[in-house]
Ligand code: 5GP
């Protein structure tokens with residue numbers, strides 16, 4: 001797939017800027033979801049030049065289905081270097097699929113405190129939602145079958161590739 005990831009990130013940053021200024025949101029903070037969401041968050045954090053350092057969440061403990069999908073999570077500590085109370089949070093992940101990761105991330109955020117708002121930004125939205133969760137800012141909409149995955153290849157050039165799991 002011939003996607004210019006840097007251009008997708010630029011467009012996402014622009015959409016976030018417009019949203020934030022339309023809302024008059026003071027001093028937003030950004031949180032990336034470990035692992036894939038962190039580099040996307042770093043890229044957006046740089047582009048938005050946010051004042052607060054980037055936060056990170058590891059939601060492995062909070063997933064309701066990691067036995068079902070056969071993950072053996074290695075849990076890293078989450079690191080939110082700011083209070084979330086009354087904060088406007090931009091939550092960032094690489095891919096939005098069923099919505100379970102975001103559900104888990106929201107649970108964890110609310111264990112830290114009560115934010116004023118949470119905006120979700122994802123590089124790829126691939127369909128297949130199992131929960132009523134949507135992203136407000138999306139780099140690329142894809143319609144993937146359950147046996148397909150989108151992979152990030154790179155670094156030069158950084159690009160998206162659709163692969164079949166266990167196939168060809
Ligand atoms: P969900 O919890 O919404 O089902 O899945 C989203 C999470 O699973 C993301 O944090 C992402 O890391 C991973 N994920 C789901 N589908 C894909 C995919 O097609 N490609 C990649 N790279 N990650 C995916």
Ligand code: MG
Pocket residue numbers: 033034035036037101
């Ligand atoms: Mg992930």
